[in-house]
Amino acid sequence: MTETNAGSPEPQDTPKRVIGTPAPAETHTLLAKGDDEPAAPAAAADELDEKSAKRAERVVALFFVLTFLASIAFIAAYVYVGRDGGMHGADRTQQANVLLGGAMTLSFMAMGIGVTIWVRRLMTAKQIVQERHGLASPEEDRRIFAEGALEGGADTGLAKRPLLRRTLLLAAAPLGLAPLVLLRDLGPLPEKKLRHTFWRDAVAAAKAQGKPGVRLLVDGSYRPLTISDFDSPGGMITVVPEGIEQTADPLNEVAKAATIVINVPPELFKPLKGRENWHVNGVVAYSKICTHVGCPAALYEQTTHHILCPCHQSTFDATNGAKVIFGPAARALPQLPIAVDAEGYLIATADYDVPVGPSFWERGATQQ
Amino acid sequence: MKWFTAWRRRPWAGYAVVLVALATIGVVYAGFSPRTAQATDSSASADDLAHGKQLFNQNCASCHGPNAEGTRDAKGNAIAPSLIGVGAAAVNFQVSTGRMPAMNPGAEMPRKTPVPVFNPDTIQVQYPPNATEEQKKALRQAAVDKNLNDIQAYVESLGNGPSVPSADQVAPANDKVGLGGTLFRTNCAQCHNFAGQGGALTYGKYAPPLLQSTPTQIYEAMITGPEAMPVFNDTTITPEQKRAIIAYIVQTRSEANPGGNGLGRIGPVAEGLAGWLVGIGLLVLAAMWITAKKPKKLKKQHD
The missing domain is CATH 2.102.10.10 (Rieske [2Fe-2S] iron-sulphur domain)
Structure with missing residues (x-):
């Protein structure tokens, strides 16, 4: 396979990538090359600087602590603020919305931001190859299944007992038609109700x-x-x-x-x-x-x-x-x-x- | 377009586009709402009528004609309607809401700050020496009331029409808010929205929001039918029912918005739309940040 029909316009250059779009396909990342070591992607952060990693760690920890505090604040707001009926009344919905919604938003958002910074600053962008297999089962399994099915079919005697075959069909037919009745009954026809007031x-x-x-x-x-x-x-x-x-x-x-x-x-x-x-x-x-x-x-x-x-x-x-x-x-x-x-x-x-x-x-x- | 392509490829360009889009959506929510004045009516003497005619000549005659007969353009289309028989209530409504005198005649006369002679905040009054701020304010209000009464009396003298309702006649009937709500939703909500937020009509006309309207002005609008509004006279909707409608409007607009911003009070559609646009915008930003290229570059391996 050549590089042109693999669909990569700039196979070797670092591709100019518009932010938020998926990376352009590259031949050597899509196709396994036998024992070749997969090449590191252009943007991999393989060498973590220990000093900046420490800094990132503290930032992430800060966000997690923020999540903890916001969650505590949510519980506290729900339990304690205006517990004499005020907080949960319609007249203070606005306050409830701001406190409960604000605390929960802060809690989830800090957690999300922390995790994202963790992934972006502390983890490397390793290339992982996942092998794919054909969908069909092995030939042996298919043969055993076919044999079993045919043997079972012959054992029922469907072919040589036409009475059973026909009564079974008779039994199944109305069952198949039943949904039509249900559909018809989804709503009454308007009759003449729409013609007069x-x-x-x-x-x-x-x-x-x-x-x-x-x-x-x-x-x-x-x-x-x-x-x-x-x-x-x-x-x-x-x-x-x-x-x-x-x-x-x-x-x-x-x-x-x-x-x-x-x-x-x-x-x-x-x-x-x-x-x-x-x-x-x-x-x-x-x-x-x-x-x-x-x-x-x-x-x-x-x-x-x-x-x-x-x-x-x-x-x-x-x-x-x-x-x-x-x-x-x-x-x-x-x-x-x-x-x-x-x-x-x-x-x-x-x-x-x-x-x-x-x-x-x-x-x-x-x-x- | 090369500069644009270069700009578009910058790492922050995507964020900038999303932010600009969000800001544009936000700017759509902008409104304006001027202030209002009040007035009462009383009987008029010859002096008052003369003063009213003088005010009319100064403020109204240029469009409505020296005898309030109305004016037409060269093609015979009305520029300003005749005021003979419109009555005091119509004058009070138009002038106290600042719609008249009109500065810039268009499809719809907007509510605005009244001109100084009818505006208790800006009217020029001779104060006695040593007048306190309170007294000055009362004097200004009295002067505006007199001006309004005189011009109403003058227009009323040209032909009878609905008179200005008294304070008792427009007092909100707070025990009949339910009936008021039913009548409002049946007869008013189609144009003014069920929460009195107003709405669009044809060819630039619109039903104004009722957020600033005083009970007197609401009552006057119903009995006089200003501009495109139909008339709801006292025999079709009784004065008692009008007070119920006023109670509904006053009570509805004083209710708090539990979500913070009312978003025009047009219900879950507006809230859902804002939620989608703002929420999806933020999610797009977050997704872009999460999937963006890791800022750290691969260190060159050649050394």
Whole structure:
């Protein structure tokens, strides 16, 4: 083997080595050369100066003593400092963090630094050759194993007893299929849960009582909202359907039903075709769940009338059916049809006409 | 580039690069936050109105127009909005936070030290002889309060709008912090962050941090909707609920950061990121030191 195909560009010179990178391969260090003495590597510290070794020894010992002291300090801090409940209370977490973490850091770091100095200053960089063997077992072992296996196989009579062979296969097949059942059962399919929100149930319940729709409650205080309450231009509020806090799982219901009501200047508001009576003089309701990955898109800028999603900066135009004007969202925010009832309360007259939130496997592409 | 190659090969070059990278990451955490002033309102006489108009002409009219009607550029885009009907609360918010008068109109008006006539620390006042430092301070505060009241009264006289809330109206409702937290997270946190640290909006606009805001200013911001902020009027979020929100903000920002540095209080992501960048950087340094060439050279064997 020549030196060129051994991959060493500068075989004899001391290689210029960028710090932290492995040393370049050298032919005489990788390949055993029979009885030849392996050459000492360029950077070997083979001749220890006794005086500097003594100095290094003391430095290392100093670090080890530091480790000892820091460990003692850790135990002492844990046991004694503020033992009357103070140290372990949340109000003194900061002090605990500094003392315990600081002591432990010091202890481990001093130990590590000491060991490293020991290796670097007091030990030599000896070349050690480790012999490698082929992976295959000796020919004799392989022959004995093969003979034993074949003999055992013949002894079972698998070949001449087909009944046993077939029933064994039959027994193993369902066992192999069992994981498929487990995988299928990892989670339920969403069924129709993602297609509707609690607005549908709430509107249906209200209509059953002869009301035109369900009232919008301010999220958090659950106060029904009247149109005159919400008369400030540039206003915005998060609402949920009436009765949502009495459902079995209110948090999951709010996660789908959360809606923002915005007071858009009526002269700027452009209702979409077929949605002319879904708003009340510029007061309009959109789903709060971004159609991209479902973050709460509720950063409403009253100067630009943009609704911004904080996660990926999808931007929707509140004056124009919450159409996407920027960002990764693929669809406009669904719009909730709202109106005013006889007592002046804002009501929703139907559920969202499309599933809210991000796309999902069963959603289908036909519904915009 | 030969010098660079030579430099890069030096033994300490690797350490230097890692250190510079760590320092650059550290510099990213830099913030600024100016100071604030306070004000109350009262009824206004004709003299006060005249004084308010004078202050308006000196400080506001250059942008908002001599009659507060607003100004537009050649293309008809608003340079400054009309102040007719914005009310005293809007004036108090904008002036006491130092946002107005604006020095350098941009996408977002930053909070800054108010101009001297509205700043109790720098206002020029005639002191009586032998006034103590305390008295001087009270006199300066009184002068600022009068200036604020007069200019608010003048703008209010142009058209009615929300008035400045009293101290009782904005007192934090400390027994309703839970409700305040719920309302804050539902209606405010999307822009101002759940710990009131602020956040970015579009085209250079941002929701400012609420760390310096006084309860009065928080209340005024909710009822007036400064700049891009939506309005949360008293019939949508009641005054009592606003006091709960104020209590949440005041209490949250006074809480200690158990880890030392709050890292913007945006939670484990920031802490993890800092841990990774700083921690991995230190580990890389340590690994380089451990595996570096032993400094001692092989002694020449030829002698």
